[in-house]
Amino acid sequence: MNLILKGNICYNATPQTLRILEGGYLICEAGISKGAFAEIPEQYANLPVMDYGERLIIPGLCDIHVHAPQYAFRGLGMDLELLDWLNTYTFPEESKYSDLEYADKAYQFFVDDLKEGATTRAVVFGTIHNPATLLLMEKLEASGLITMVGKVNMDRNSPDILIEDSAVKSLADTEAWIRESMTRFKRTMPILTPRFTPTCSDALMDGLGRLQIKYKLPVQSHLSENHGEIAWVKELCPDAKCYGAAYDRHGLFGGAGVPTIMAHCVWSADMEEDLIEKNGVFVGHCPQSNMNLSSGIAPIRRFMNRGIRVGLGSDVAGGSQTSIFRAMSDAIQVSKLYWRLVEQKDAALTVPEAFYLGTRGGGSFFGKVGSFDSGYEFDALVMDDTDILSSKTLSVENRLERMIYLAGKDNVHAKYVKGKQVK
Amino acid sequence: MNLILKGNICYNATPQTLRILEGGYLICEAGISKGAFAEIPEQYANLPVMDYGERLIIPGLCDIHVHAPQYAFRGLGMDLELLDWLNTYTFPEESKYSDLEYADKAYQFFVDDLKEGATTRAVVFGTIHNPATLLLMEKLEASGLITMVGKVNMDRNSPDILIEDSAVKSLADTEAWIRESMTRFKRTMPILTPRFTPTCSDALMDGLGRLQIKYKLPVQSHLSENHGEIAWVKELCPDAKCYGAAYDRHGLFGGAGVPTIMAHCVWSADMEEDLIEKNGVFVGHCPQSNMNLSSGIAPIRRFMNRGIRVGLGSDVAGGSQTSIFRAMSDAIQVSKLYWRLVEQKDAALTVPEAFYLGTRGGGSFFGKVGSFDSGYEFDALVMDDTDILSSKTLSVENRLERMIYLAGKDNVHAKYVKGKQVK
Secondary structure, X not given: OOEEEEEEEEEEEEOOEEEEEEEEEEEEEOOEEEEEEOOOOHHHOOOOEEEEXXXXXXXXXXXXXXXXXXXXXXXXXXXXXXXXXXXXXXXXXXXXXXXXXXHHHHXXXXXXXXXXXXXXXXXXXXXXXXXXXXXXXXXXXXHOOEEEEEOEEOOOOOOHHHOOOOHHHHHHHHHHHHHHHHHHOOOEEEOEEEOOHHHOOHHHHHHHHHHHHHHOOOEEEEEOOOHHHHHHHHHHOOOOOXXXXXXXXXXXXXXXXXXXXXXXXXXXXXXXXXXXXXXXXXXXXXXXXXXHOOOOOOOHHHHHHOOOEEEEOOOEOOEOOOOHHHHHXXXXXXXXXXXXXXXXXXXXXXXXXXXXXXXXXXXXXXXXOOOOOOOOEOOEEEEOOOOOXXXXXXXXXXXXXXXXXXXXXXXXXXXXEOOEEOO | OOEEEEEEEEEEEEOOEEEEEEEEXXXXXXXXXXXXXXXXXXXXXXXXXXXXXXXXXXXXXXXXXXEHHHHHHXXXXXXXXXXXXXXXXXXXXXXXHHOHHHHHHHHHXXXXXXXXXXXXXXXXXXXXXXXXXXXXXXXXXXXXXXXXXXXXXXXXXXXXHHOOOOHXXXXXXXXXXXXXXXXXXXXXXXXXXXXXXXXXXXXXXXXXXXXXXXXXXXXXXXXXOOHHHHHHHHXXXXXXOOHHHHHHOOOOOOOOOOOEEEEEOOOOOHHHHHXXXXXXXXXXXXXXXXXXXXXXXXXXXXXXXXXXXXXXXXXXXOEOOOOHHHHHHHHHHXXXXXXXXXXXOOOOOOHHHHHHHHHHHHHHHHOOOOOXXXXXXXOEEEEOOOOXXXXXXXXXXXXXXXXXXXXXXXXXXXXXXXXXXXO
C-alpha cells in the first residue's frame, strides 16, 4: 500500500528528543516509511494523501509484555505479591483455557481491546494450551496487528490444573505449535515462552534451547521481579551465578540470534545487569505491574545510561490497563519516586524518553519499528484529542505529553500497521 | 426529594470492610439516607423506586483537594519539582483568571468534567481573583454538586502577575468575597485558602485567622509537600516549631470550630504529625500529584493507624485526572511502593480502605457524607460497567475493585447529590 498521511507528525529524533513536523507529510511505500517531510517530495507527488488536519500522527505503540489470558481479571486481585498472586488468581484463570469455548470468548475481548487501542505491536503470553494459543494467534492475525505470541511452558512447581505432563510432552507440544503457527500466520509469530525458571525443569529449558536453535525463534520470560521469586530461583538453581544465568546456560538469554525479552528486572544484581547488557537482552519494563504486585521500581535510568535495551509492557493483568500511553506515564511517575526515594543519581525519565521506550525502544524488538525514519516499517497512529478540552493554546509537543497522561482508546482516530489501516 | 434506588449496593461498613447488598434498596428522604435494606421497609412502601438492575450503587466520591484554574494544563509540565513548577507553569496560568472571559471558558470545562465524572463533593482552590472565583462558584452551584471553594490569598513571594497588593487589600477582598458567596449560593460554600505559608505574610495570616473566627469558615492549604518548600518555610518562619505550627499560630490549623484540610503531608515531621492528629486536621492525600512533582509518598498507613483523618485529592494539575477512582488506585499503588521501599511496618492500603478514603474519609469534611448509613446525606453513584468486558463471573466486590482501576466517566450512569439527581 502506497499512501501519504498528512497531519502534525511527532516522533523521536533520539531517545531524548522529539522531531515535530506541523502539517507534515508521512510517506508510506509498500508498508515502509520513506520519511516525514514538510512538503511532498516530487517522486511521491502522485500518491494519494489522507489529510488528518490538526490531528497528531505518531508511531504505533509497542507492548512487549502482556498476558492475553489474564485480561479477564484486569483490575482484580491486587492484594498479593507475585508468587501468591500466581497461585491464587493467575493459575486458576489460565487453567480455564483448556476449554476452547472459554478461550474463544475471553481472547476475543482481549484482541478487540488491543485493536481499538493504541498498540500496533505486542509480544504476548498465551497459556500452556496449544489449541487456545493457536486460537489467540488466529484472532490476532485477523486484527491486523503484528504480534509475537508464546505458548507457555510449565512442567514443574505448578498446580495440577496448569502443568504439562513432562518436559518431553511440553517440548513435543511446543514444536507442533511452532510448526503450525509458522505455516498458518503472516503477522503473528511464535516466540519461545518458558514461563519462568521456577516452573521449567532443566530438561525443558535444554529442549527449548534446542528448539531456539532449530527454528531461530525469539524468547520471552520473566526475570528478577520479586524477592521471593529470586530466592526461590537461587534454591532451585544453586549453580547459576544469577537468575539470568539460569536462562543463559540453556541458550535462552539473548546473544547473537537469540532476541530475548526479560520482563521486569526490578532487582537484577550487578552481574545480571552486566549479562543483560552483554547479551543485548531487552528489558520489558512494566511499571504499573511492579506497583500492583508490590515488587518495586526497576532502575530504568541506569539501564538506559549503560545502553541496555528497554521497552514498555502493560503486563496485564499485573498491570490493569492495556494502554502503553498509561505505561509511559507510569514509567515517568515511578522513575520520579525512584529518584526521590532510592537513588538521586538516577534522574527521572522525561516525556520524550518515555515516548521513545513505548515506540522505538520496544519496537526495535520487531526490527526497524517505532519510528518514521526512512526504512522503518510504517506503523502510525492518528490521534484525535479534541475531547480533551482546554482553554490553553497547545503546541504539538504539549499535545503529545497530554496524550501520555490522558489518552484513552477513543482518542485513537486511525491506526496503520506496516502500511495497512486496521482502525 | 423522597425516593428509593434499587441495585447492587456497596459501601464501607468500616474503613477496613465493605457492606454489600445485592439487589438492595436505598432509601432517601429529604436528601438524607434512611439506610440500605434487602427489602423495602414498610414505612417507605409508597416511595417511587428507581430500579437500576445489575448496576452498582455506591456513595459519591469526594475530592478534597483540587485546583480549578489548573485544569487547563492537566497532563502538562510534569518535568519540575513544586517550587519551579509553580513559577513556570502554575502562576502564569492562574494569572489569566483576572480575565473573566478566559475564566468563563476555562472554568466551564472544569465544572463539566466534574459533573460528568464520579465526584459529588469537592474542596476547590480558585485564584486570587474575586470575580473569577465567584464565577467558578456560580458554575459549581449550577452543576448540582456540593463544594467548598476558596479565593486564594497570596501577598508575598509571588510574581507581579499573580500577587495581591497588600495584606489589607487581600483581607478586604476576601471578606467581600465571603459575604457575597454566603448570600448567593446554597451548595457552594466559601473556604479560607491561604495558598501556602511562603506566599502569605504574617499580617495576612493573622487577618485570615480573624475572618475564620468571625465567619466560622473552614480552612484549606498545603503542608510539607516538598523538601525545598519545607526548607523555605523554615527560613521564613524561624520561630515556628514545624511548618504546621506556622499555620497553627494564626488559628488556621484545625482545632474546635476550624475544620481544616492540609494537602499532601508527605514529609511531616513527628511533631507536625502530632499536631495534625491533636487538632483533627484532615490530610488531603494526593498520590498522583506527589509522583508527578517528584515529592514522594505520604505515610497514609501510619496516619490511619493513629487516627488522623485522611481523604483523597486529585490535586489537578499536580495530578492529571479529576477521577477519585484513579486517586484510589494511585493511593493503593504508592502505598505498596512505600511498604516495599521505605517502611515494611506500614502495610499497603487495601481496596476497602482506599474506597473509604475516597468516600467517607474525605466526605466527613462535609459532615455526615460518604456512606449510606441512616442519617448520612444522600450522595449516590450508579455505576454501569457493562463496557468493561470479561469472560469471568464477578461478584459485586470484584466489580467495585475493577471500577477503582478501570472506571472512566462514561461508567457513571447516574449521580445523586443530597438526594438530587445531577446526572
